Structures are given as C-alpha cells and as structure tokens.
Amino acid sequence: MKGTYLGEFEEVVLLTVAMLEDEGYGISVKQQVELRTKRTINLSAIHSTLYRLEKKGFLNSRLGEATKVRGGKRKRIFYITPYGVKSLKEAKSLREDIWNSIPTYVLQK
Amino acid sequence: MSYKNNVPSPPRLALWLLHIFCTKHWLEEIEGDLEEEFALNVEEKGLNKARTIYFWTVLRSFRVYILKEKFLSGQHSNKRIMFSNYLKITLRALLKNRVYSFINISGLAIGIAGALLIFHYVSFESSYEKFIEGSEDMYRVSLELYGNGEFVYHSAENYPPVGETMVNDFPEVIEWAHLYNMGAKNNVVITYEESPGEPIKLKHKKFLYASPSTLSMFSAQMVEGDAATALDEPYSIVISESTAKKYFGDESALGKRLRLRDDDFNNENCLVTGVFKDLPANTHLKYDVLISTGTIYGRWDGALTRYKTGWVRKDFYTYVKVRPGTDIKALEAKLPEMIDRNMPDLADQNARHVMHLQPLNRIHFDSHLSDEAELNGSAEPITFLSIIAIFIVVIAWVNYVNLATSRSLDRAREVGIRKVLGSLRAQLIRQFLFESVVINLLAVVLALGIVALALPSFYVISGIPDSVVIWQNQSLWLLLAGVFLFGSIVSGFYPAMVLSSFKPVSTLKGKFRNSSTGVLLRKGLVIFQFATSAALIVGTLTVSKQMKYMQSADLGFDLEQTIVVERAAIADTSRAVRNRNLETFQEQLRANANIKSVSSSGMVPGKKIRFKGAVRAYNQQAGQVHPMDAVGGDYGLIETLGMEIIAGRNFSRDFPNDRDTAVLVSRSSVPLLGYDNPEDIINQAVVVENFGATAIVIGVVEDYNHESLRVKAAPSIFLLDPQWAEYFLFRVDGSIPDALAAIERQWNITYSANPFDFFFLDEFFNNQYKSEQQFQSMFSVFSVLAILIGCLGLFGLSAFTAMQKTKEIGVRKVLGASVQSVFYMLSKEFIVLILIANVIAWPIIYFAMDKWLQGFEYRTTIDIAVFGLALLAVLAVALLTISFQTIKSARLNPVDSLRYE
Numbered sequence A: 001m002k003g004t005y006l007g008e009f010e011e012v013v014l015l016t017v018a019m020l021e022d023e024g025y026g027i028s029v030k031q032q033v034e035l036r037t038k039r040t041i042n043l044s045a046i047h048s049t050l051y052r053l054e055k056k057g058f059l060n061s062r063l064g065e066a067t068k069v070r071g072g073k074r075k076r077i078f079y080i081t082p083y084g085v086k087s088l089k090e091a092k093s094l095r096e097d098i099w100n101s102i103p104t105y106v107l108q109k
Numbered sequence B: 001m002s003y004k005n006n007v008p009s010p011p012r013l014a015l016w017l018l019h020i021f022c023t024k025h026w027l028e029e030i031e032g033d034l035e036e037e038f039a040l041n042v043e044e045k046g047l048n049k050a051r052t053i054y055f056w057t058v059l060r061s062f063r064v065y066i067l068k069e070k071f072l073s074g075q076h077s078n079k080r081i082m083f084s085n086y087l088k089i090t091l092r093a094l095l096k097n098r099v100y101s102f103i104n105i106s107g108l109a110i111g112i113a114g115a116l117l118i119f120h121y122v123s124f125e126s127s128y129e130k131f132i133e134g135s136e137d138m139y140r141v142s143l144e145l146y147g148n149g150e151f152v153y154h155s156a157e158n159y160p161p162v163g164e165t166m167v168n169d170f171p172e173v174i175e176w177a178h179l180y181n182m183g184a185k186n187n188v189v190i191t192y193e194e195s196p197g198e199p200i201k202l203k204h205k206k207f208l209y210a211s212p213s214t215l216s217m218f219s220a221q222m223v224e225g226d227a228a229t230a231l232d233e234p235y236s237i238v239i240s241e242s243t244a245k246k247y248f249g250d251e252s253a254l255g256k257r258l259r260l261r262d263d264d265f266n267n268e269n270c271l272v273t274g275v276f277k278d279l280p281a282n283t284h285l286k287y288d289v290l291i292s293t294g295t296i297y298g299r300w301d302g303a304l305t306r307y308k309t310g311w312v313r314k315d316f317y318t319y320v321k322v323r324p325g326t327d328i329k330a331l332e333a334k335l336p337e338m339i340d341r342n343m344p345d346l347a348d349q350n351a352r353h354v355m356h357l358q359p360l361n362r363i364h365f366d367s368h369l370s371d372e373a374e375l376n377g378s379a380e381p382i383t384f385l386s387i388i389a390i391f392i393v394v395i396a397w398v399n400y401v402n403l404a405t406s407r408s409l410d411r412a413r414e415v416g417i418r419k420v421l422g423s424l425r426a427q428l429i430r431q432f433l434f435e436s437v438v439i440n441l442l443a444v445v446l447a448l449g450i451v452a453l454a455l456p457s458f459y460v461i462s463g464i465p466d467s468v469v470i471w472q473n474q475s476l477w478l479l480l481a482g483v484f485l486f487g488s489i490v491s492g493f494y495p496a497m498v499l500s501s502f503k504p505v506s507t508l509k510g511k512f513r514n515s516s517t518g519v520l521l522r523k524g525l526v527i528f529q530f531a532t533s534a535a536l537i538v539g540t541l542t543v544s545k546q547m548k549y550m551q552s553a554d555l556g557f558d559l560e561q562t563i564v565v566e567r568a569a570i571a572d573t574s575r576a577v578r579n580r581n582l583e584t585f586q587e588q589l590r591a592n593a594n595i596k597s598v599s600s601s602g603m604v605p606g607k608k609i610r611f612k613g614a615v616r617a618y619n620q621q622a623g624q625v626h627p628m629d630a631v632g633g634d635y636g637l638i639e640t641l642g643m644e645i646i647a648g649r650n651f652s653r654d655f656p657n658d659r660d661t662a663v664l665v666s667r668s669s670v671p672l673l674g675y676d677n678p679e680d681i682i683n684q685a686v687v688v689e690n691f692g693a694t695a696i697v698i699g700v701v702e703d704y705n706h707e708s709l710r711v712k713a714a715p716s717i718f719l720l721d722p723q724w725a726e727y728f729l730f731r732v733d734g735s736i737p738d739a740l741a742a743i744e745r746q747w748n749i750t751y752s753a754n755p756f757d758f759f760f761l762d763e764f765f766n767n768q769y770k771s772e773q774q775f776q777s778m779f780s781v782f783s784v785l786a787i788l789i790g791c792l793g794l795f796g797l798s799a800f801t802a803m804q805k806t807k808e809i810g811v812r813k814v815l816g817a818s819v820q821s822v823f824y825m826l827s828k829e830f831i832v833l834i835l836i837a838n839v840i841a842w843p844i845i846y847f848a849m850d851k852w853l854q855g856f857e858y859r860t861t862i863d864i865a866v867f868g869l870a871l872l873a874v875l876a877v878a879l880l881t882i883s884f885q886t887i888k889s890a891r892l893n894p895v896d897s898l899r900y901e
Helices: A008-019 A026-037 A043-056 A082-101 B012-021 B024-045 B047-060 B064-072 B074-096 B098-125 B162-169 B241-248 B303-309 B328-342 B360-366 B379-406 B408-420 B425-462 B474-500 B504-509 B516-552 B575-590 B736-750 B761-804 B806-814 B819-853 B864-891 B894-898
Strands: A059-066 A074-080 B138-147 B150-155 B173-180 B188-192 B200-204 B207-210 B222-224 B236-240 B257-262 B267-276 B289-292 B316-322 B351-359 B562-566 B595-601 B612-617 B626-633 B645-648 B662-666 B685-688 B693-701 B716-720 B727-732
Touching (some): A008 A043, A008 A082, A026 A043, A026 A074, A026 B024, A043 A059, A043 B024, A043 B047, A059 B024, B012 B024, B012 B047, B024 B047, B074 B098, B074 B425, B098 B425, B098 B474, B150 B626, B162 B328, B351 B360, B360 B379, B379 B408, B379 B474, B379 B819, B425 B474, B425 B761, B516 B819, B516 B864, B575 B727, B595 B626, B685 B716, B761 B819, B761 B864, B806 B864, B806 B894, B819 B864
Parallel strands (some): B207 B289, B236 B267, B626 B716
Antiparallel strands (some): A059 A074, B138 B150, B138 B316, B138 B351, B173 B316, B188 B200, B188 B257, B222 B267, B236 B289, B562 B727, B595 B727, B612 B626, B612 B685, B685 B693
16 A cells, blocks of 8 residues: 555645645645644645655646746645545545544543 | 845855755745745744754755655666665775775764864854944054154053044944943942842943944844933943843843942942843953943033043044945045044144054954953964864875775776776766765764764863854855865865776786876875874974963962952942051951961053053153053052062061152163163152152062063053052962951951952963963864874875785795884885975974964974974874784784785
8 A cells, every 4th residue: 555645744735735726835835734733844844745745646736826035936836636635535534434433432531 | 124225045055055956847946935935934033043944944855855856866777776886886895994994984084073173163263243234344443652752552442532523524434332341440330229139239340331322333132122222311221131130030121220339439320221132252342231321421520521522531442334345544544634633732742643443353363452352362373273174184185095096906806897897987987986975975974973072172172152053153064065075076086087097907917006106196195194293293382382381481470379359349438438448458368367468459460551650760851751551559569469579679668758759660661761770770769740740769670471471571660559459469378268268258347338259360360371272272182183184094004005015025024034124114115204294394384383473472482302203203103003004914924925815
C-alpha cells in the first residue's frame, strides 16, 4: 500500500487544498493550516507535502498568476484530483468505521 | 512599519543558495511564495525577524527531494550511476587509509574551525556601532589642544556648543548630540524613594547627561516612552530595561520618580520618561542611565554657559551626523575657522585648538584619546589574527594537496585501469574533485562540531560576550561556504590534474614514479608550512615577552594589596562635617592591625588624571607654563602607593608649612622647570598658574606610569590637599577579608547613606591590558593550532616517504646499515626543508613584531634567542613526528620489507 497511505499532516494539507478550491498555493495553504491547527509551520514543510501529494496523484497543479508582492513570480495553484477525493473519503470512512466500533462506555470515560 | 525609500529585500545569501540548490522546475513558485511570505513577515514581525525566517526556510528547504531531483534525476541515469560509483570508491579509499583520511579530514576541520572562530572574533570587533542607523555618516568631534606650541592633550570631549554650531554653520551637518560622562567623573547614587519597601539605592557608572536627540541618533530601542521626546524636558531620566527591573521589578517605569544625588551635592528628583532596551556589547558608548542635559542648566548661576553655550570647558562627547556623501576632509577644513570665530582669544593665550572628525565606526579600533568612555581596542591584533586565520586554513589545504599527490602512487593503478576501460581525462578529474568535495564536506561538518565544543573556552579567551551568538553571524556561513567551495576545488584541483594525467601503460607496468615537479611543489609547500610555524612561534614568544614585561615593569608604584574605595556620593553639605567624616573614616581604619597605611587621593593609578596644572618655575617667564598632571593627596599618599622619593622629602606633619605651600614633582618635571638634577629643584618656588598658587618643591618622586605602558609617563605635580579626596586608598598588611570587613563596617558608620563599593588596585590597573591579554591568548592558541595542523601533515608525509622507501631500507639493512643511519637518511630531507623555512620566516616575522612593538612606549626587545628557539622547537616537533614512522620502518625486519612487493 506504499504510496497511497495518507499521513496525518498530509491529510490536513489535502483537506485544506480541497477547501480552498482554486485558491490553494504555498502561502494560502500554510495560513489556513496554521490557523486551524494553531501551530507554526515552516513554509518548506508545506511545499514538500504539496509536491509529495502531487507525486502520489492526490493533487494536480497549474501555474497561476503573478503578483507584485511576489516579485513578479507565478504561483503554483493546487487542486484535488478525483483520486485524492476518493482517498480522503476512504480515510474518513475508515475512521468512522473504527469510531462506530468503539464501545459507548469507553467514550464516556 | 513603513517602507521608507528602499523596499526591504530578503537576504542575498539565502536567495543565492536557493538558486543553486532548488530544482529549476520549482524555483519560480517557491521563490515567489518565499517572497510573499517575506513581505507579510516584514509587516508583522519586522525586517530582521523576516530575514531570519526567510533564511531558515531556505535552509529547511534542502529536503532530499529537491536535491534528489537536481542531481540524481532520471534523465541522467548514467551520471547517477557514475556518481554512486565515485562515492563508493571515495569511501573505500577513505576507509582503506584510515590514518591518511583521519589526518586529512581532522587537519582540515581544525583549520576551518580555527578560522571560523577567528573570523567571529574579527567580525564582532568590526561590528561596533553598526547597529546604529546611519552610523557610517556619524562622527565624533575630538579636541586637540596645544599651549605654547606644545601638545597638551587630545580629548574625546569637546565644548558644549560645538555640535549645535556645526549644524547651524554647515549645511552638510544635519544632526548633533552631546553627552556629559557624569558616571566616570563623579560618584552618583540614584534612589527610588517611593519604593514600597526599603528605598532602593544604586551606584551608577554608566551614567551620562544627554542632549534631546541622543536616543534617536543612537537608534535606542525604546521599551517605554518616546525616543524623540524623552530627553526634552529638564529632570527627565531614561534608563535601560535591566536598570528599570532593578528599581521597579515588573512594574512600568514610566512616570515613576528617581532621586539623583552625587558628590557635587546635586540632589534632584527626576521623572522616568523612557526605558530603552539594554545596549548591545558592540558599542563604545555604553550607558544604563541618561538624564536630560536640561537638568543641569539650572543648577547654579552660570551653569547654562558652562554646559550649553560656553566655549570654556570641554566636557561633552560631541557627535554629529552628516549628509551621506559629504567630503569629510573638506568639512574638517572648515573647523579652524569655526574655532577662531567662537574663541577669538586663543591666540592671545598662546593656545591652539584642532578639532578632528572621528568616524564613529572606527572609534573602537583606533581611538585612544584622553577621556574615552571606555578602553578601546586596536586594529593591529585584528590584522594579525586575520592573517593567522588565513594561514591556518592554507596550511590545512597544503596538507591535503601534499598527502593527495604523494599518495598518487596508490591510486595510479586505479587510474590506469579506468583509462584502459575508456575513462576520459575529464571524467577522472571530476571523480577526484568529487572526492575532494566529500572530504571537505566531512571536514566542514566536523569543524562545526569543533566550534560548538570550543565555544565556551573561546568566549573566555576572546572576551566576546556570549550573547553574541556565533551561529547567527550570516557572513560566517558565507565564509564557511566559501572555504568549502574554494577548498574543494583549489585543493582538489592539483591532485586531480596529476592523478588523471598518468599514462595507463606505465602505471600498469608498475614502472611509475612520482614526477619531479610534484616533488618540488611538495617541498615548497612543506617549506611554507614550517616557515609559518616558525614565524608563529617567534610571534607568540615575543607577544608574551612584551606582556610579561608590561606586567612586571617597575611602574613607580606598588599596586599589590591595595584596596580602593571611592568617596561617598551622598555627602553632608556642611564642609566642616565633611572634613570631620573624612578624618574619622581614615583615622579609625589607620588603627586597624590589618591595614598598613591609609590615604585619601585625587587620583588612582590606571585612570586618566582629570586635572592638568599649568606649571612654571618661579623664575620662568609668566605664561610660559608646562602642562603637568596635577594630583592632590594626603600625607600618606606616597607611602600608600609605594612611590619612591629620589630627592628631598615627603609631605610631613612635622612641617606645618607643608599644608599651605609644599608640592612634590616627578623626575621628568624637573628639566621642564629648568633644573638639571632633581636635587637642584628642592626648596625652589614654582607657580601653578591655573590654580593661582605659588608653592615650594620639597621633594622629587621617581617617574611613574600612571597609565598603561602604551603611553609615556607624564610629568606631574603633587599637591598636599587632604580634602582633595576622590578616593581612599588602603594598603593592607595582613588579612584582606578582615581589612575589607573593617572598611565596610566603618563606611556604614561614617557614610551610612551610601552603598559600599570597592575595588583592588592591581586588578583595576591590569584591566588596562585586557585587550593585550586577549590578543596574547588568541595568538598563542591559534599559533599552536597552526603548528599542530602542520605536524599532522608532516606525520602523514613522513609516513608515506618511509613507506615508499621500504624496499630501499630493506636493502640497506641487509648490507649492514644501522637503525640510526636509516633514521638519518629518512629525516635528512625534512631537516633541510626546516632550515630553509626558518631562514625565510625570520626576517618577515622580525619586521612584523617590530612594528607591533612600536605601538608601546615601553617595550621589550626582540630576542635573537627566540629565533633559535623557534628553529629548535620546529625541528624537535618535526623530528618527533617523523621518528614515529621512520623508526618503525627502520626497525622492520629486512626480510619483511624486501618481501613487500
């Protein structure tokens, strides 16, 4: 199953890209992830995760527009592939399955 | 944060690294993202933080995937295979010859580590004032005074109106500030009286009066209050963060009141209008407390003239800022006219002033004027150490080249086979360069480890505060990258050329010999290493001889066992009470069994004398005065300081007239006053014109070096004035702790309002040699390092020579040669090289050290014996290193050595 496995951080990044629709690139993903996880994350971590996800086929990308604040350099916009959506759903249902199997009294501890 | 004129840019070095290492494919977007984040961070966290984050992110971006894509991507799978083969061969070669690898890598690592540490020292020393915005356009206006054509002093301080006048008169001068160094001149106690508990009293040394623009001009970072206005009003006090903590704990300091009291009876209640971040260590003007200059204008009638408008007393450090691009020489040339206009009477007084503009950034390096705020460093040690740093690295590279070429025999067969199998020369060169990159990389990593381990001792030796974090020094990383690249390529290039040039036929036949040019080069390099070692040994010994000379030189004082206490800052306003206290305090302690003698004094050795007397002999023409250090003291002063009377007598209570008329002069004052021999001046009258006093010389003391031996002993005059008591001196004869306890007890009785404080005279005096001592230890440590690296190389080289001659040794032994004669044969070559090296090194180091010694007024000589010693030392170390290997091979059983092929 190597290559399809989705790590915790990868999953967060993948979800964020999905949430951002057509707006997901290095900085916007970083800001959203930081906002939601309340952690400080180095930009390089986001980059490496995005590229890895693309390589695994969960993400696709195209070059976007250039802005002045970027010194005239284009962004790489990421969007989720159907395969990515499928993996997210699988991950979710896997969790739900396990959640549902937890005896109620354990959750009441 | 506003953008000002220039848009903040990310660190160039980081950008450069990114461009080198990042995949082309991703470069644009990654760089764009980084830039966008940088712009955000500048807004939110400030430029410095943003730059640090940028740098860090680039470094963190060196993730394997980026590198992998760049170097080992599928397109060039051929290359990839070759590289992994090179890596394999390199590692095998390294492991096969562990000793050589160890020598190579550790030598390089030690060299790089040493160079990095020196570089950190040098860059700290040259970073002085750089944190001040626009420091390159700031100048201190110093004042040089001549009287009767004779040099009197060159002071860091100047007249109060100089700064303002320059801004008014010269359009290119745009800002000024001046400060009065009160903490150095008076004893000051500042009290927080409204403290909830006991009033908090602290004595302050780094305390100055400052004009309103000071804080903004010196880029003070305010924690509370506004830098632009905090010093505007009279009775405003601005303190450092740590001082605020001492008085107010965690409470806000703004709006609190602090009472200032000093030994001039000033007693003022000041309002805290600002708190600034503690100053960094790399500034020549360190202050904890600033009080607005407006405070002192109303102190007494005429204070306004004295402290603000008058060209009478030089009391202020004066700083000006000029427009960028101003011609400083031209501005300096306008100063004489300004002086003439404002001080028209100078010529009548036979006096002449010269004002100089000292670049702010240079003050720490080469300013040694009177009244400096702190003892400044000097440029020569920096130059010397930089040179040593370069030598250390070069020696390490030389080792690499030497070992690599001499070992070429080992690799010749490999080269032959590779060539036969179709390797091109360029490929072989690439392979050997790659090896050198790997070795250098290992060395760099090891060097960083060594630096980390050596840091604590380095901080102690160099005197750099450990708050200056070495890893944050960006240029250090740049240097490391440079050393790595240059080392990999330059030290790798020659061996790569040599190795790749071998002809396959001869190497495979086994008829291969080292080329003669290679041998010559190796000899040259060995000579270079030993010349450096010899020079460094001579240098180290000479520096330490000079240090010993200075510390043991007869200063004309005896500083041992002497405790100094400064006079009380808070004293009674009644003169009678004050004098009674002065008497009681000393009288009580004079009776103490542990204290041999006590005296009040107007000076303390090691601190510049504040008062100059304008002295002439009674029979010399009025106005023809000689500047002399003027010192006031009590009857016991000469005895307590252990000075020597060479003619006449000391002050004595047995001569009641002494009190009004007696003075002592120092030996060098005698000829100035027109007498040939010290005896001749006894009982002659002298006039101290600026004190309005006529006095009789009752004795002459031996010249004494009041300050560091860098400067000449000044002529001086001693006045008997028990009330001129800025210091109390106690010469202890017995237990120091007991004496100290007694002094403190008596202090708390007599001067109960004041915190007790003391220092030891010898420590205080030797503090002046701090920078020399640091230089000495740095010099010795790094010389030893250089010699060590040189020996490592020699060790490898001699081992190799011995190995090469294994067969010859075997034959010789069979024919009856003794171990000694074999040893002689093997070391002969090196001995010759060492002799040549020494002969080359001697004149060079002689001139260098001679120049260094010229900086001292009192200096030792360069011993010729030292050169011999250096030769012997280098020879001994080298022979010891060689002998380890040669004796081993000389003692081998010839059967084994003949069989070795």
